Amino acid sequence: MLEAILSLGGIGLTAAIILGLAAKKFAVEVDPRELALLEALPGANCGACGYPGCSGFAQALAEGRADPGDCTPGGKETVEQVARILGVAAVSSDPQVAVVLCQGDRQHAADKYRYLGIDDCNAAQKLIGGPKHCPGGCLGLGSCLRVCPFGAIEITPQGLAVISREFCTGCTKCVAVCPRELIRMTPAAAEVHVLCNSHDKGAVVRKYCSIGCIACHICHKAAPQAYIVEDFLARVVYEHHGDAAPGVEKCPTKCIRDFAKGYPAGSSFLGPASSSKPDIAA
Amino acid sequence: MIKQYKTFRGGLHPPDCKAGSAHKAIEDCPLPEELSIHLSQHIGVPAEVCVAVGERVLKGQAIGRARGMVSVPVHASTSGEVVAVEPRPHPSGKTLEAVVIRPDGIDERHGALSGADYRSLSPEQLRERIRGAGIVGLGGATFPTHVKLSPPPEKSIDTLIINGAECEPYLTGDHRLMVEAAAGIVLGINIFRRALGARRVCVGIENNKPDAVLAMRQACRETGIEVVALATKYPQGAEKQLIYAMTGREVPSGGLPMDVGALVQNVGTAEAAAAALSSGRPLIERVLTVTGPGVAEAKNLRVRIGTPLSHLIACCGGLKGVPAKIIVGGPMMGTAQLGLDVPAVCGTSGVLVLREEDLAVRPEGPCIRCGRCLQVCPARLAPTTIAAYARLDRMSEARAFNAMDCIECGSCAYICPSAIPLVQSIRHAKASISAKRKKH
Ligand code: SF4
């Protein structure tokens, strides 16, 4: 009995000493700043910075290979903290959020065929360009939702992707995955957006969508600095920092939305007045 | 003793539904009001238009010039006036450039067309004639035939296989062609044989077409061409599966038939090549089957390239009931259409119209691990695994499970009791993998 205890204990002790020495000898030196940086980063491992996870980014930062501003999800605070640790000046850009430039859910936009396949917008797009008549409209199968690391996207029961302006950190993953390129990065301060992505002529748009931009120029006439109409599609001039709101109510198809007044119908995201549903234009 | 017919591993037996048209002789489809002949009648670079709006063209006159190696010219399928050169809907779902011709009803032949005795021509000249006639694979893949007939010198082709399997349900065009035009097919086979210098030539026909087997056997007497009756099983007519059934050779993963010294040509292609050589007629028409419970009368038609599907349906007595799904090609591998305004192209082997009551739409369920998809996959893949990875967007794993070897035959999706759209997921994976490859 005693023998057994002694021999096992002996083996354990020897191994412990060897391991302890080895740990000392082969220790990898970690830049103390790297640990501090890792602490400062959000820890979401979203990959928006282009590195595999926050630790990869922290390492790159410590080695001077990365720019503090690359962590978009961290926002201003993180950028400042990172800059402080590194002893550099913080160059934080304007925070950006992603916006889905479409309101054509099942209620508003027509389908050209019945799609029975897998829930993947990229796969659906390969079948005769996707089931939506509108070549630029949201397919609503949720490919963006699945790549968002922050849970900022939902698909409404009517089949439209909606991005929460509160949860979006601007990592741009959804922008990359959308086959119809209808998610755009916009300054977070801008609350007014033209939610349409169809470059078809007004008469064509009218045929398949009751809430699409028909390029009537009414918004542009109401606020020429705030909106431009290009290639049959109106868009907000984000560089113009003034009040873009004047045209919102004037739009005959209601495709201009002021997010300060809430999210599109069916979205569960909280907004000041989520009851203000867009009206269906005749 | 039960005779063992040659076949491949895997596969299944969908109801063949051929009875509606298998006994119907091929009819000539009358000319429509307007023909829209696409400049992409083949895989590869589309032809370049070489006629102008307002010009009068003759039957067999080139209206599109071949651009590049993997390209063939496109010809007018009757005489008439070019009324437009514009993008038109194509059966692939895209809108592509087409030459629109209004037939004048005279069907006047282009004077320069003439035939020749193929035995007096060298393999090089044969390939040139085949290319000039715009011959492409009529099995549906529309790969330019002259390219297939020009293997690189280090790959010697000893076996020429002629595909008369026609394993897709509903389609009977190749069947009728073998019964009615066996002599033409044999002439085409001899042309291919001469162009290639192949030692062994064999024709594979599924044993559910005994009259075709008989007709081909008679026509092949004393030519040294073997006619082999194959087991009736889908996808017997898929290239790699057919090669395995006929020769026992297995095309390696990512490889081509020529890697095992074999080459496959469809019976329709052989007949088209024969017509091109014997009378100089380029590829301006093909035999196809108009069928399905949604058409009044199923028929095999000889159709001018560019004829709208609506005209074909009208020639078959019109629609029966409300169409819910229109498929160009066979039900297993064909392409669903948005409407009947698309024209027949060289790759159109059939038009199938199904009504709502013919569609078995079931909600998708979870994979129950029954393994049936693995049993039927002729490429011996694990469809359920690849599809699961594809849906998780883990394409490198999908690739590791050989997603790229999928021939998109649809057997797995057909057999799956849980109605999982397996092929679509695998196709999605294949597209993502090749897109990634191109980027790097
Ligand atoms: S579609 Fe692909 S995976 Fe499915 S059975 Fe056919 S070859 Fe196999």
Ligand code: SF4
């Ligand atoms: S056939 Fe369908 S249910 Fe059965 S193992 Fe394959 S995927 Fe799963």
